[in-house]
Amino acid sequence: MGAGHGHKLHFHGHSALHRAPAHLKVLALLGFMVVVVATPRDAYLAFAAYAVLLAVVIGASRVPPAYLLKRTVVELPFVVFAVLLPFVATGPQTEVLGVSVSQHGLEAGVALLIKGTLGVLASLTLAATTEPQDLLLGLERLRVPQQLVQIMAFMVRYLDVVTGEMQRMKVARESRGFSARNPRHWPVLARSAGALFIRSYERGERVHLAMLSRGYTGRMPR
Template sequence: MSAARGVTLSGVAGDPGSPIHRLDPRAKILGLLTVTVVAVTAPLHAWPVFVACATVLLGVGLAARIGVGDHLRRVRPALVLVVPVAVVVPFVRVGGEAHALGPLTVHDAGLHVLASVLVKSALGVSSGALLTLTTPFPDVLRGLQALRAPRLLVLIAGLMYRYVFVVADEAGRMRTALTARSYRPRTVAHAGTLGRLACGLFLRSYERGERVHVAMLARGYDGRMPQLVRLRPTRTDTVFVVCIAALLLPLRLLGAPG
């Protein structure tokens, strides 16, 4: 995948002029994080909490004019990792009434865990997807930095985002060179060659990283990215966070204790 295509797949979608897109990144982080925390901590029987979380996410998506296709493309990679693991739980978790499923047996405790994982992961992943669909990744990092997130983690995430597409392009060039030489790895016997290629890619990336670091130090880099425009919260940002918290937190704390 080329760097340009990678940026497109990881960038914003919907209407860039929508009220959601124009919000301060800190407001979106706090608001959508509230949805995630409420959904993850709620017990499975507290279905009104999940309905409220889904309603908030739906409202944010509609206000930002996010297409269903864009949203599904963003949540699919995470759910593909979660769902296969969750499906196995009913067959290994013992407890409650047992149900025969052909030669296998599932228990109510396992089904409870399966339903809980599916619902909570869907809401949590959708919340994160809406954040990335409405906020450029550099702005997310600025918001995290302003919210006093661990500086080292923010720095690592920022550098990874800036150079992961460079590494992907390097890997693409290596693959093109192999294809031009009619190299088609098809069996386990080619594992050694692929390992050496991966090692070469790592060394090239490491050397490029060293050159970039020296260049940044020569330009006065002190561990913080310079900000041309400071973040300034508005009344709309405050209303966004307060409305989400006022809707979800009382429902979670009073109506559905864990």
């Protein structure tokens, strides 16, 4: 369990962005996100400038754009919400492709989609150019509370462990002829999720007990 985990977002490279200190990249991402969020939703020229700046950074990182675009699927819930927003919001109405929608909802949905996409791409660029361990060390340099950094470190280490456990449970269900095809099967999936949570919690308790027995005092050794 001491092996490297959580490297699926990292793209191995030797660009200047890869070599930059992690804490500086975190600060740059934080500043970029603050500026993007604070920008008025109708300032489309500013958003275009942010997109160009982000494209330049991605180009300098030498990370293939397709590598990042495939991972923007994490944004899907925000995309769905942005698409629904013009139909559920109130206020003056306007027509888009012959469909009447809320003007305020349309503007808010477009702004949410733009800001969310910029934020996701910037975050993925940070993850693709920074090793998880370097990122954790960078957070320590930024004086992030030590316990919070340790929680993040364990999340990185055991993400693959929990994912592998979930995959084995899926294989076990399928070997017994189970296949989730309709909502009637959701209770089985819910019980599997509950069992996965209990196993993960118990594993965490065992790991913590092992750490205490080896002299853990609240701070991880280098």
